[in-house]
Each structure stands twice: as C-alpha cells, then as structure tokens.
Amino acid sequence: MSLLETLTADMKTAMKAKDKDTLSVIRMLKAAAMNEQISVGHDLTEEEELSVLSRELKQRKDSLAEFEKADREDLVSHNKMEIEVVEKYMPAQLTEEEVKQIIADTVKAVGAESKADFGKVMSAVMPKLKGQADGKLVNQTVKDLLA
Known part of the structure; x- marks a missing residue:
C-alpha cells in the first residue's frame, strides 16, 4: 500500500x-x-x-x-x-549504537582518516540511514569519529 x-x-x-x-x-x-x-x-x-x-x-x-x-x-x-x-508513518528508528556502528563501518569502507573526509563519509552514510536516523545525530557521530 x-x-x-x-x-x-x-x-x-x-x-x-x-x-x-x-x-x-x-x-x-x-x-x-x-x-x-x-x-x-x-x-x-x-x-x-x-x-x-x-x-x-x-x-x-x-x-x-x-x-x-x-x-x-x-x-x-x-x-x-x-x-x-x-x-507513525516513518520506518523504525535505529538506536544510537546502531547508528554509530553503521557510521564506523562506513568510515572504514571509504578510508576516511581526518575531518577533511567528512563530506565523503556523509555522502556514503546518509543513503544507508535515510529516514532511520536523525540527521543531526548522524552529523555529530561522524564528526566525533573523525576527530
């Protein structure tokens, strides 16, 4: 439907x-x-x-x-x-731990090492998390992992 x-x-x-x-x-x-x-x-x-x-x-x-x-x-x-x-119409939201794990896997996959790779990581991770996680949480988690 x-x-x-x-x-x-x-x-x-x-x-x-x-x-x-x-x-x-x-x-x-x-x-x-x-x-x-x-x-x-x-x-x-x-x-x-x-x-x-x-x-x-x-x-x-x-x-x-x-x-x-x-x-x-x-x-x-x-x-x-x-x-x-x-x-009610959104898909189930991922927990903060699940989001961190997906982002960590993506950081490894794209070979990101510093804050300069922020855009590369975000463009790779957002399609995976679209609608399942808050964009602010994703943004902050990527920043924390690349720091």
Whole structure:
C-alpha cells in the first residue's frame, strides 16, 4: 500500500473518530506527498515517500525547538502531537549504537582518516540511514569519529 493510500485510509478513520488534530496533520502530509508527486511527474517511489516524510518531520522538530526557546507551551504540546502522528508513518528508528556502528563501518569502507573526509563519509552514510536516523545525530557521530 502506498503512502497516499495509507494516508487516505487513515484520514477516513480520523474523520469517523472526529479527531480533528490528527486529521489536520494527515491532510498536511497527504498534501505534501501529492505536491511532490506532481513535481516529479510520476507516482512516488518508497524512497521519495520517505524523503517527504523526513522533510515534514524535520520541519516540525525545528519548529518545536523554536517554540521551546520562546516558552510557547501551547504550541509545544500541539507540535509534539504532530510529530507523533508523522512518526507513525516513518520506518523504525535505529538506536544510537546502531547508528554509530553503521557510521564506523562506513568510515572504514571509504578510508576516511581526518575531518577533511567528512563530506565523503556523509555522502556514503546518509543513503544507508535515510529516514532511520536523525540527521543531526548522524552529523555529530561522524564528526566525533573523525576527530
């Protein structure tokens, strides 16, 4: 079942349950996926669907950080709920240890030895971890391993 089909089914369920908050998030996700489908000109592949979901999740996490800085508790709680809904559609996240192991293996595979090889490692590791690990965690772990 494609992401759009899943979102449509979940949208109907949320409507029947009169869950307005979840419904609004699902509608935003569906709109983002449909816009991406229009821009690429074909049905989305799993990787493209994952890219859309990752982008939406990142936007919400960035907003959450800003709202927390500004002490906007009303917006923080709503944003956390949105993040939970988006995460339901994401693949299972890897643990920090699993991420470190994948990055360590990639560092060895590309022969990286110093911070100068940071870009080479990131370009090799991100496709492996796309949607399964937070980009900030990956970035920081690569920096730590190359230090």
